[in-house]
Amino acid sequence: xxxxxxxxxxxxxxxxxxxxxxxxxxxxxxxxxxxxxxxxxxxxxxxxxxxxxxxxxxxxxxxxxxxxxxxxxxxxxxxxxxxxxxxxxxxxxxxxxxxxxxxxxxxxxxxxxxxxxxxxxxxxxxxxxxxxxxxxxxxxxxxxxxxxxxxxxxxxxxxxxxxxxxxxxxxxxxxxxxxxxxxxxxxxxxxxx
Amino acid sequence: xxxxxxxxxxxxxxxxxxxxxxxxxxxxxxxxxxxxxxxxxxxxxxxxxxxxxxxxxxxxxxxxxxxxxxxxxxxxxxxxxxxxxxxxxxxxxxxxxxxxxxxxxxxxxxxxxxxxxxxxxxxxxxxxxxxxxxxxxxxxxxxxxxxxxxxxxxxxxxxxxxxxxxxxxxxxxxxxxxxxxxxxxxxxxxxxxxxxxxxxxxxxxxxxxxxxxxxxxxxxxxxxxxxxxxxxxx
Numbered sequence: 001x002x003x004x005x006x007x008x009x010x011x012x013x014x015x016x017x018x019x020x021x022x023x024x025x026x027x028x029x030x031x032x033x034x035x036x037x038x039x040x041x042x043x044x045x046x047x048x049x050x051x052x053x054x055x056x057x058x059x060x061x062x063x064x065x066x067x068x069x070x071x072x073x074x075x076x077x078x079x080x081x082x083x084x085x086x087x088x089x090x091x092x093x094x095x096x097x098x099x100x101x102x103x104x105x106x107x108x109x110x111x112x113x114x115x116x117x118x119x120x121x122x123x124x125x126x127x128x129x130x131x132x133x134x135x136x137x138x139x140x141x142x143x144x145x146x147x148x149x150x151x152x153x154x155x156x157x158x159x160x161x162x163x164x165x166x167x168x169x170x171x172x173x174x175x176x177x178x179x180x181x182x183x184x185x186x187x188x189x190x191x192x193x
Numbered sequence: 194x195x196x197x198x199x200x201x202x203x204x205x206x207x208x209x210x211x212x213x214x215x216x217x218x219x220x221x222x223x224x225x226x227x228x229x230x231x232x233x234x235x236x237x238x239x240x241x242x243x244x245x246x247x248x249x250x251x252x253x254x255x256x257x258x259x260x261x262x263x264x265x266x267x268x269x270x271x272x273x274x275x276x277x278x279x280x281x282x283x284x285x286x287x288x289x290x291x292x293x294x295x296x297x298x299x300x301x302x303x304x305x306x307x308x309x310x311x312x313x314x315x316x317x318x319x320x321x322x323x324x325x326x327x328x329x330x331x332x333x334x335x336x337x338x339x340x341x342x343x344x345x346x347x348x349x350x351x352x353x354x355x356x357x358x359x360x361x362x363x364x365x366x367x368x369x370x371x372x373x374x375x376x377x378x379x380x381x382x383x384x385x386x387x388x389x390x391x392x393x394x395x396x397x398x399x400x401x402x403x404x405x406x407x408x409x410x411x412x413x414x415x416x417x418x419x420x421x422x423x424x425x426x427x
Binding site for chain 2: 055056057095097098099101102103104111114123124126127130135137138139141142144145146147148149150151
């Protein structure tokens, strides 16, 4: 009787140890995951560049053109291939704001292909031929104090890197606190009285 | 006998004279119709406009849309050649310009759409933007108050609605007529051709632009009282 009790006690102790070890392992995983999710420290002096599509607003740059968006010597630059560099002083940037857009991929050739597909099967292709992009909206001022806006489209996750780089150089990241503004499908309305 | 022979000739000459008079009158009407628009554009050129940033109101409008509307609006207003200078908000040179109007744009309604939904269904997923555009003088008197819509219904990304909206706002401002010869007393009368349902359908069928002037408020009159020189006509 007494022995049986001791055996049971041992078993429960063993189970507790297993629970403890499992908890420790989970804690380790959790710490590892949280360490991965925190953004790495940004070196403000290191040059940074990424591919981007200029949608509108940057000086001396065509709309809807692809190029390299880079940060060098406190200048935000956009370089198209074969075109002169367009740049804006980072000190003149007032806000950096992130967004997110879902767009159809493939451009005009894809559109023609979808239109030419028989029995409206191009519509099915449209269901899958879309991708999400980040949008980076900048507000900067010119030498007269006039407000300018510029809009870039980047691959998913890249806009936050640019924002971190610009914020590390002392620019305010906007009212969105760095969170991307997602489009919801619900209708929002404001009535003016 | 002689008179009966000359009767057809008399009728012929009378008809020719009538046609000639009618044609000359018509031509005169045409030239008369062209002249005021030339005059109006001439007086309009003396004004400048300063575009303020887009006010999203209480709506959760993406920042990219606000920036896109602002930039497109500046571009489209420049294209109209209606204003001497088109200035941005905060521009220091605005204080030196005497006849300056301020364009305020407030987002009234926003329906987010989806390009994928449009591509798949054709009939749904439209992105719709409705803004209230107010053109006011430096002392706060409103000379033009319009509600303008910009949509993208079939082709193009969601941001295209901002381009359509800016084009529609510029068109509304361009089509509104100036009243008064002197810039200091001039006012935009806001005589906008109300689109008929048919014209709306045609516009929508052709290039997806819809100008829907849903309201015309006589704020200038109500705010400034009966002695106000600025008036707004339908």
